Amino acid sequence: MAIALCPGSFDPVTLGHLDIIERTSRQFDHVIVAVIRNPQKSQSLFTLEERQEMLAEVTGHLPNVSIEFFKGLLVDFARDHGAAAIVKGLRAISDFDYELQMAQMNQRLSGIDTFFISTTPQHSFLSSSLVREVAKYGGDVSSMVPPVVRERLAHRFDKGIPA
Numbered sequence: 396m397a398i399a400l401c402p403g404s405f406d407p408v409t410l411g412h413l414d415i416i417e418r419t420s421r422q423f424d425h426v427i428v429a430v431i432r433n434p435q436k437s438q439s440l441f442t443l444e445e446r447q448e449m450l451a452e453v454t455g456h457l458p459n460v461s462i463e464f465f466k467g468l469l470v471d472f473a474r475d476h477g478a479a480a481i482v483k484g485l486r487a488i489s490d491f492d493y494e495l496q497m498a499q500m501n502q503r504l505s506g507i508d509t510f511f512i513s514t515t516p517q518h519s520f521l522s523s524s525l526v527r528e529v530a531k532y533g534g535d536v537s538s539m540v541p542p543v544v545r546e547r548l549a550h551r552f553d554k555g556i557p558a
């Protein structure tokens with residue numbers, strides 16, 4: 396069985412993430428969405444459990460997708476779960492330098508290859524951090540995140556949900 400990992404912080408999951416997870420699920424027998432427990436980034440908006448709940452809800456239609464947490468090196472998690480590949484979305488050339496570096500490091504450490512999927516153009520500007528910022532100031536993120544995430548953002552920032 397070919398298992399792929401889609402790793403990330405998912406704080407919160409966006410339609411860009413979901414697009415990559417769905418397309419990965421069509422290419423592999425099983426996909427583990429691997430949510431990092433100890434991100435390098437500053438304070439998270441959502442707890443791990445909240446992020447897992449949102450991911451579980453938005454991937455509920457994909458029977459071969461599961462959600463798990465990991466800490467430490469991604470390649471150790473990959474090895475422990477028998478994953479054959481890491482799959483990442485590439486939004487723009489600005490993603491490429493760092494993603495290539497990580498892919499090569501992970502390959503050197505473990506032999507596990509990273510596969511890149513080009514992001515659907517309508518999502519190429521999307522990131523969780525921009526979504527958080529727009530939502531924080533009351534902007535409309537309904538075309539950027541699934542409805543459940545939009546609701547959680549609205550409640551978190553106490554802004555109500557635009558019709």
Ligand code: PNS
Nearest residue numbers: 402403404405431467468469497500501
């Ligand atoms: O959504 P993000 O925050 O861009 O995801 C980054 C993530 C979690 C994929 C990356 O930081 C990662 O793989 N971290 C695990 C630690 C690790 O393995 N570091 C070495 C990578 S070369």
